[in-house]
């Protein structure tokens with residue numbers, strides 16, 4: 001952190017950068033898009049709810065729409081139904097997909113406030129309705145899958161059970177990997193856990209990008225029957241919400257074995 005803060009004492013000091021941007025462009029800006037709390041493909045970076053709260057207030061102050069991309073975080077991935085719930089905020093537009101149908105069928109929804117909806121709406125006679133549509137809007141199969149998933153999430157207490165599994169995953173990953181020289185941080189939100197691999201544990205300096213450490217470990221893991229998806233020097237777990245403890249143990253065992261054998265091979 002450029003402000004010398006840790007997760008325990010972070011007060012979203014870096015938000016000052018957003019304030020500067022709003023000062024410069026806020027009056028002419030119409031919307032800002034964020035991945036709430038978790039920047040996925042940027043390296044599974046997790047930031048505090050306070051940052052989102054501040055952003056909501058700033059958007060209100062400048063009358064800028066807040067668009068939350070909850071495609072990766074929605075439907076329990078971060079431990080709450082939506083990542084925005086951690087901050088107690090409501091975006092003006094929210095994008096959801098992936099977990100909506102449990103990944104079984106392709107479906108996405110863009111959800112807006114009544115105010116935004118009304119800006120698009122007009123009586124036919126006025127001739128100013130926004131007539132664009134989507135080829136697969138409201139696909140009946142997709143909708144059925146989405147409704148079934150929502151019913152299961154609620155009736156089977158999936159989020160509540162996933163919370164326990166998330167705690168178990170944190171505990172196990174920490175106990176098996178945190179003391180390794182090459183692990184700089186294990187960060188997590190809900191069941192999502194990211195392992196940051198570093199060359200220097202003290203300074204947290206990562207491995208050179210030329211070495212493609214994550215990709216090398218990914219190949220090693222394939223040999224061990226585990227499919228990992230590396231993002232640079234970051235390996236992450238983003239398992240199904242219904243994963244059980246036995247499966248967690250097995251995945252961690254194979255993951256640790258894969259990392260260890262790569263680290264030994266590079267000496």
Ligand SMILES: Cc1ncc(COP(=O)(O)O)c(C=O)c1O
Nearest residue numbers: 035040069070071072097098108
């Ligand atoms: C945060 C985020 N936004 C958007 C997308 C793309 O979503 P879709 O495939 O539903 O268009 C992804 C896909 O990985 C994502 O992770």
